[in-house]
Amino acid sequence: MDFLKEFLCFLRTRKKYWLIPLILILLLFSLLIVLTQGSALAPFIYSIF
């Protein structure tokens, strides 16, 4: 949570709001990679690609 607060503050200070979608997509992919390691989600990911 501290990290998220600081990161959002950083984006606000630097006015780099346009980076938000890019970072969200990267985080989403990271989350998928973590969650699909040997889980029920793996076939779902497999079928996308």
Add this chain to the structure above:
Amino acid sequence: MKAIIGISAYYHDSAAILLIDGCIVAAAQEERFTRKKHDSSFPKHAIAYVLQEAGLDGKDISYVAFYEKPFIKFERLLETYHAFAPKGLQSFVKAIPVWIKDKLYMKRILKKELETFGICSKILFPEHHLSHAASAFYPSPYEEAVVLTVDGVGEWATTTICRGNKETITLLRELQFPHSLGLLYSAFTYYCGFRVNSGEYKLMGLAPYGMLSERTLQYISLIKDFLVDIREDGSFLLNMDYFDYATGLKMTNNRKWTKLFGLPPRKPEGELTQEYMDMAYAIQQVTEEILLKLVATAKQLSGCENLVMAGGVALNCVANGKIQRSGLFENYYIQPAAGDAGGAIGAAFAVWHIYLQEKRTCEKPDGMSGAYLGPSFSDKDIRNMIRKAGAVAKRLDDVALYDKTAVLLDKGFIVGWFQGCMEFGPRALGNRSILADPRNTDMQKKLNLKIKYRESFRPFAPTVLEEDVARYFELDVPSPYMLLVAEIKPEYRLAVPDDYNDFSYFEKLYYHRSVLQAITHVDFTGRVQTVTELSNFRYYALLKAFKELTGCSVLVNTSFNVRGEPIVCTPEDAYTCFMSTEIDFLVLGNWFFCKNDQPKENIKEINKELID
């Protein structure tokens, strides 16, 4: 008491320093403890050392300063990949996961590492170039100065001009990535077959072998027409069509460079032909041109009489010598640890003076204590090492030690000299040095091939008594940190044929061109260190003893290590280096070691993997 730890880590040259009430108490680079050159890991050994040196616990630390802002670095990466897309996908896929997994959480990682020392204080993140600027300005003896920082890249900035006045540093001009003088020089370092981030000074040493020929002039022309657009104020734009480092995995677009220069990239350890030497000469000329223009702009913007410099490019001592001789500034100071290790110093100072708004006291000659900030070892430590290694040594009193060492140096022997506190920064300054007689005509070859195991073109640097510097060199200012290159005085040069400049590499290398042959580079210059009684009492005493014996107050001073290895830190490191090279004698404190007396089983084979 306010104690601040400054840290640089995770890119290259990790280091830690301890600042107590605005004074540097201790500093060390992590590589010296781990024995891994340019170690970038968290500097836990260096932190342990600085705490122990000051007799502090983790709970005594008020603040921790990390030398750059990781979020802004991440922003630069994302914006660069976005700007160059779809180019750079391969690099993107490699780099971003490291950031998402680790580097974005730098504060948490640092907190966790620091907690192992019991350090729970606030962590602050000055910007990279502010850390460099602070490392140059705050320890300098000037209340007011203009600050020039030039390096590869920090977050966005690659070059900055600031004004420093008492406690404040104000940014005046900034150049941003990808337009970087440091990266331009590194690109040529790579193309000439040396390692990026560690081979730049080899390129600088190679440059004087270049000939001022039509080809060299053509190279300079090609660099300025196709690679870099230099403006009158020293700012410049790089033509990114020729460089890969923004989004690629190499420094240069090799296909375009080969077509431009008519020369393929040199393989590491490949043959060094005249073309590469000319290329080194050409890029050195262009670098000097840019730096001199930047310095002129700094003067024009500030009107100051004092210039201070830091950033990796400030280690280009040939350029520094030209800046000093330009006369643009009355006074000139360069942070001895001008690279990223020095960022740790600047970060701590930035917290002290900018965040905490503490007043400055300008120390004379400076606040770096001669850069002798690392660990020292007692007589007892050395005795213990001797016992443990089964070494053979004799203890001498000071005068006998200086006299005996001077006699041996005069006879042409090579002496490992280990005294006092270890130096902070890339140079050995007489506490972790290998010393030799500069008048010896074979010494350069012997040192390169039998001691340092490095390329034969590499020159050696002199140390001279400060009161005698103007006798031997075209230099009339102190140079305590070996950061200025100056010409040897004509009376110490020997006559060379008119076509000397057209000689081949080997002909130039071994031509007897100077009375001080071992420290005279092929262009009659030397990278000078001046020593006073105040700056280094024991080294000064040795130089005096050598002068009394021989009339010469100059010694060859090269760092106490073999190629590929960091400078030695402990007596054990020094003894290991002594026993794995052809160093003839070793002096550790007051203990004197003769190679022939050592047990045969202590002779070590060089670890060839260390040799880069």
